[in-house]
Amino acid sequence: RKEVEQDPGPFNVPEGATVAFNCTYSNSASQSFFWYRQDCRKEPKLLMSVYSSGNEDGRFTAQLNRASQYISLLIRDSKLSDSATYLCVVRVGTASKLTFGTGTRLQVTL
Amino acid sequence: ETGVTQSPTHLIKTRGQQVTLRCSSQSGHNTVSWYQQALGQGPQFIFQYYREEENGRGNFPPRFSGLQFPNYSSELNVNALELDDSALYLCASSSPSSLYNEQFFGPGTRLTVL
Secondary structure (H helix, E strand, O other), X not given: OOOEEEXXXXXXXXXXXXXXXXXXXXXXXXXXXEEEEEOOOOOEEEEEEOOOOOEEEOOEEEEEEOOOOEEEEEEOOOOXXXXXXXXXXXXXXXXXXXXXXXXXXXXXXX | OOOOEEXXXXXXXXOOOOEEEEEEOOOOOOEEEEEEEOOOOOOEEEEEEEOOEEEEEOOOOOOEEEEEOOOOOXXXXXXXOOXXXXXXXXXXXXXXXXOOOOOEEOOOEEEEEO
């Protein structure tokens, strides 16, 4: 079983739609959670850290469910510029490494 | 922009050669992590350097080695290159004193091994 699993997509949605991505992680000792965004052939960019109580940043909402070991990202009012691959990332305890999922590709269309 | 820089941006090598990639961390960050990202995959952790010492290593062979300098910049060295080493190599800088110890990535070096 992969340490971090994501639906690879692609998710094709029209502009203005709401889209949700889920991610599951296997190690119950995971302590820190993040969503990164990666554009084609570019580096990953930190979108949000995911707090235990859930958090919102504009059109983006992240949720954490420790009991079920999953993380979600909700994007409201999708824009063309949201088209990218969204990477779910976890850190186990205070370990140095981040463990990435393979990413979910989002394509927002007119 | 994150302020993390990497050089070179692209590199083509042949099997068996050696390569050195460089990374300058964001101002105020004393930790550098290196990742390998193959096409269609998420980044895989190679190792991390903190205060010039290796501070964690992923599942990569010893021919992957690194250094960190007093100014916190870092190098990744790969010996005896193999075709499967073709990938995007990313470095990320961070500061353990930040609440969530987020890592911020540089633009990467795209390595092609022929």
